[in-house]
Amino acid sequence: MEFRNKYICITGGSAGIGKAILSDLINRGASHFAIIARRKEPLKALEDEFPDVSFLLISADMGNPAEVSKAAEEIRESWGRLDILINNAGVVSAALLDEMSDEDIIGQIGINLTGLILFTKKCLPMLKESNEAAIMNVSSGLGFIARPFYNVYAVTKAGVRHFSEAMRRELKDFPIHVMTIYPTATDTPMMKNATVGNMDDPADVARVSIDGMVSGEIDVVFGGDKRLEDIRKNFLEPGEMDKVIETQFDALRERTKDHRAM
Ligand SMILES: NC(=O)c1ccc[n+]([C@@H]2O[C@H](COP(=O)([O-])OP(=O)(O)OC[C@H]3O[C@@H](n4cnc5c(N)ncnc54)[C@H](OP(=O)(O)O)[C@@H]3O)[C@@H](O)[C@H]2O)c1
Known part of the structure; x- marks a missing residue:
């Protein structure tokens, strides 16, 4: 995949993994x-940090459906196109379920899942017009193996x-590569x-994630062979994995x- 002429949207691109993806793509020639x-401040700061890049900076809450629609509309009005969508914005709240606020339950689902799905839906007409498109969804190791406290x-x-899997199969007739990354603990503000x-x-x-996009990988799982082994064990022998996680409680x-x- 050649990034030079690609129009790329990164949700949550002002910090952490999203900002690292931005920086990596700039090094590979991308500039839109x-x-x-x-x-707004971390967004504005990107213009000083990356002065050669053409930015469309959008302040919006991915947990607010009206703002999600408006953000996609702003991209359509400003660019009229989109080639790569990186759904990275996310939040986390850890607690036993009965100790977690209703707001944090609703907020995590609204931002990490509903917002991501709605934004993808709104961007799809543009992605479908691209000759070479990609959607990268940012999941987590916890997307394969659930652990206590990270219930929601x-x-x-x-x-x-699962959304990535469905979209990949749904978009079979379009040149849109749908992939998912599963980071493990990563040193970010989160x-x-x-x-x-x-x-x-x-x-x-x-x-590693962008290398995966270039080589057409479907799932980029971090955490090495041990993580892959655990994922297999969790699927085939969930009771055995319960025992392992019990020792870590x-x-x-x-x-x-x-x-x-x-
Ligand atoms: N760090 C890890 O260990 C780890 C591990 C596995 C998966 N992940 C996933 O990787 C992704 C990035 O995580 P990170 O660690 O880089 O997080 P981070 O350091 O907290 O950065 C999150 C980014 O998303 C934006 N964001 C958060 N909520 C938003 C909202 N409601 N609407 C719009 N933008 C929002 C933040 O900007 P504002 O706050 O200004 O909105 C920021 O730019 C997340 O999906 C996370 O779940 C992280």
Whole structure:
């Protein structure tokens, strides 16, 4: 895939993994980006950090359906086209289900899943007109293996995985490559309040993910062979995986007790 003349939208491209993907794509020659996030200052700062890039900066909340529609409309009005959609914006809130606020339950589903699906729907007419298009959806290792405290987050990320699969099959007659990435713990602002050692570098996550897009991979799973083995075990022997995760329960409770980035 040649990025030089591609028109690319990255949701949540103002920080973390999304910003690392932006930087990686710029290094590969891309120069037209629509970036969506809620806060205006980090969006504006991108223009200073990447002065040679043509930005369409859109302040919108992916959890608000009206703002999602407006963002897609802004891309259509400004560019009239879109080649690559990177659905990356996401939030997390960890807690036992009975201790999680209704707002965080509704918010995680609204931003991570409903917003992503609605935005994809609104962008599809443009993507379908491209000669070489791609949709990259950002899931999580938790999209394959649910863990305690990440009950709702895991649901949203499993939903993203299934949505990608359905879209890939639905879009069979269009030159739109649909792929999903499954990062493990990555050192971004989202992880500021999670106590995790040995996190991945967002630049590495971005590089491997975009390499995956270039080589037409469907799923880019981080975490090495151990993660793939665990995914297989979780599918084939869920009871055995329950036992493994049970031994991690107290440590997980401690690590996740302040983990909220909404
Ligand atoms: N970091 C990890 O360990 C990890 C692991 C697996 C998967 N992931 C997934 O990777 C993606 C990126 O995560 P990250 O760690 O890079 O997160 P991050 O550092 O918190 O950055 C999130 C980005 O999304 C934007 N965003 C958040 N909520 C939004 C909303 N409602 N509407 C529009 N934009 C919104 C943020 O900007 P504003 O706050 O200004 O809106 C920011 O640009 C997420 O989908 C996350 O679930 C992360």
